Amino acid sequence: MDQEFQQGQANAADDGLWQECLDRLAVEVPSQQFGAWLKPLRAQYMPASATVQLLVPNRIALDYIRGRYLERIVGLLNELSGRELRIELGVAARGGAVAGAAGRVVRRPARVAPPPAAAAGADMESLVNRVQADLLAQLDQPPGSEQAHRATQAMRYADHDGEVTAPVVRSNGFESDDMQDGRAHGQGVSAGQDGSAAKPVPSRLNPQLTFENLIEGSANRMARAAALHVAHAPGQLYNPLFIYGGVGLGKTHLMHAVGNQVLRDQPQAKVLYIHAEQFVTDVVKSYQRKTFDALKQRYHSLDLLLIDDVQFIAGKERTQEEFFNAFEALLSKKSHIVMTSDTYPKGLTDIHERLVSRFDAGLTVAIEPPELEMRVAILINKAKAEGIALSEDVAFFVAKNVRSNVRELEGALRKVLAYARFNSKDISIPVAREALRDLLSIQNRQISVENIQKTVADFYKIKVADMYSKKRPASIARPRQIAMYLSKELTQKSLPEIGELFGGRDHTTVLHAVRKIAQERQQQIELNQQLHVLEQTLKR
CATH class of the missing domain: 3.30.300.180 (DnaA, N-terminal domain)
Known part of the structure; x- marks a missing residue:
């Protein structure tokens, strides 16, 4: 009934x-x-x-x-x-x-009469x-x-x-509390043809994602600083801003934070957050209905375009053409463009060179997997948002064992909280270990020092045996240091254990390599990009 x-x-x-x-x-x-x-x-x-x-x-x-x-x-x-x-x-x-x-x-x-567009055909x-x-x-x-x-x-x-x-x-x-109407998102309102107020122009922003609740660490400090600059002075420096990194590292959060800050400072600004797949859908829709003028009007009139996962337009010729036109139109009127991707511009495949060169013309910044201290802070902050005081030792245990991205970190925390609640237990390290036992066993099987050595050797075109040898030319010593750094970052091995797996080297040698590569990663864009590719390869 x-x-x-x-x-x-x-x-x-x-x-x-x-x-x-x-x-x-x-x-x-x-x-x-x-x-x-x-x-x-x-x-x-x-x-x-x-x-x-x-x-x-x-x-x-x-x-x-x-x-x-x-x-x-x-x-x-x-x-x-x-x-x-x-x-x-x-x-x-x-x-x-x-x-x-x-x-x-x-x-x-x-609640309101549906607009005429609601009667669009079923096709x-x-x-x-x-x-x-x-x-x-x-x-x-x-x-x-x-x-x-x-x-x-x-x-x-x-x-x-x-x-x-x-x-x-x-x-x-x-x-729902997840997303209120346009007024809560700073959406502009366009007038209808009869002079009456039409439906709000949606920005598609999540008002909960701001700079204030984004945990800052060395992994995202440069990207956050660049995004903050864009948010307070759109259309000036760093246009376009291209943010790249792996899944679940906070790229989307950063984009929403930029849009929310711009609307806070300029409530009438035309801001749109969109996933690249939706841009593809809009182009398909315009092609079917022959409404490309409306598509251009929608995108070319923006003050800020935030487009997520831009790699999704790869191989789509008409979509890339329309995106190029929108890109040029927005830059010419000093509107700002912020994009995210899973790799840096030159690493994108099946995308026109003229687009890639424009992506690379502004500022390209990476978001890395969060370091230990940042992961601990994220866990404590997320638990606090759930009304739970998470002890630092439990947060440290979870953070030490979940390294890949923020999304998996949140999932691990959710499992621990739920397990403790169901079993009526206080949250402790033994409880966290039991709640995450499947995840921990899978992670321990995924990445080994031997796998890292082989992957790095293949990448730099040296022999795996060179990882254990006493040879010290730069062409071998450098990849060996990188493999040591990745072994420390991606496995649970101690410094002495890593040294033993690299031909019986002393733990101080490993520590020197880890510190050296970590420091140079912050300074050298090319090295950072190489490490990013290696990390993504190892985590697949």
Whole structure:
């Protein structure tokens, strides 16, 4: 029987049922998929009717959650509540309806009359859904893979009209805490043809991602300083700003921080954050509808364009042409462009040379995996945001064992907190070790000193035997020092153990190599890029 999604009922998060369910799922589901699919869910629990209503951002999320997670969610909610619950899964749409999981439509009062554009033909919606479905197919990659993460991120922000936005959940006037309407994001309002106010021009920024809550360390200090300069003086120096680094290191956070700061200083500025895949979708849409003038008007009029994962336009000729046109138009009017990528400009493949040269014409900065002290600070800060005082020794233990990126660090913390809560234990090092036992065993198998030696030797075209030899020419000594540095950074081996694996060298020799490469990495762009490539290769 159809039933309206009521706002006035008790929220499951308030009485703990839905939060307990999420905590259990956080332990079972890989952190990247949990963050992309399950965390954005909003729940309303109505004890009187034994009903839990779950709201998802869009139809693709509904289909994916129904196929992969709904059965488990139902089982957990019944187990935790101790009763048989009715679970309703629906889409919180922009129009006046919430589509149910069983294909029914649950009507709700519309807050505002939908704009004429809402009546666009089903063919365009079908096209956008096909483009999005291609991304969804990438989730068949291993759960922790870079491809899977990017696909889930793209899907998380896919909305009904093909534009990118963070999930918005509305039910009879209710909006989620994740993303409020345009006024909360400093969005400008454009006038309609009849002179009335039209819908806000969305900036797509997450207001929670600011410079204030970005932990600073040597790994991101230069990138943060450059981004801060751009935020306070857009259109002047460092245009374009190109930020590169591996997955989960804070590139997207930094971009949102720039946009939020610009809007704080200049509320009327036209700012847009967008993932490169969405730019591709916009070009496809314009090609199908022959509305390239509208596309140009949208992008060429911006004061600040923030485009994430620019490597996604590789191999797409028409998209690159339109991006080049937008790039030139924005620079000519002194608008600012900030981009992120998984590699430095010259490392991009299947992208026109004229674009690459322009990417490289401004300032290129890297974000590295966070160092130990920074990881400890991030963990303590994240736990504090959850209302938990995490001791420094536990934070140090987790940080010492989770080195790759901030996202995995957050996932590890979530597992520890959930494990301690389920088992009614205080958070301690033994509890953290038990909670992370699977992750620790996998990480210990992934990277070995022997693998590092082989990878570095191949990269610098020397023999693996040279890593153990007493030869000291620069062509051999330098790669050997780099391999020692990476061994210290990426494994749990002590200095004496590393020295033994490098031909029985003294631990002071290893320490000298580690300090030397770490210092030169901060000063030499070419060395930093080489180390970045090696680290990404070893972590695959």
